[in-house]
Amino acid sequence: MTAAVLFKIFISAFLIDNVVLMRFLALCPFIGMSTDEDKSVGMGLAVTFVTVLATAVTWPIYYFVLSKEGIFGGIRGGGIFSGIEGLEFLQILVFILVIASLVQLVEFFLKKMIPGLYSSMGIYLALITTNCAILAVTFDVWIKGYTFVESLVYALGVALGFLLSLLLMAGIRRRIKTSPVPGFLKGMPILFVTAALLSMAFMGFGGLVK
Secondary structure: OOHHHHHHHHHHHHHHOOOOOOOOOOHHHHHHOOOOHHHHHHHHHHHHHHHHHHHHHHHHHHHHHHOOOOOOOOOOOOHHHOOOOOOHHHHHHHHHHHHHHHHHHHHHHHHHHOHHHHHHHOHHHHHHHHOHHHHHHHHHHHHOOOOHHHHHHHHHHHHHHHHHHHHHHHHHHHHHOOOOOOHHHOOHHHHHHHHHHHHHHHHHHHHOOO
16 A cells, blocks of 8 residues: 555545535535535534544444454354345444444534534534435445555545535635526525536546546
């Protein structure tokens, strides 16, 4: 493993395969929390914390517990485990439980230390639990065959890419408020048009990493 490999993994996750603008995941918080820069930063940092830590927890759980090569691999016992070679079928359940537990930690911290941000984030903070981008990362790292360190770098890149997309949208929405938007495009339509244009712009990063 070299620094160049880690850099390619990071740039790919951060820009080339941006989780929002290129993979179209986590669109709900992308639209809901990009109303201003402060909310965007708060949500982005919370998602970064959960994504990286969830990856750090679920990677060893998958490889050492759930996979065929794990400590429970090759189960041949009777009952409900009869004929099962591993516990991969529990991935979604286990990963969501891990993510939900980490989101609770974030909620407790924000409620205690930053109550203003906690209140402004509202329901979107709890919705981090069902953020498909986080769950996608925990699956991507083993599908791509990343090592533990590569997985953490990938998770960080994805999460910071999410933060970047939020900040870009927040800045554009601030300009939209004072711009002469046609009546039929006001509200959600102009936001989706903006997101589409951002996605087209990010397509230009496609050849950045060979």
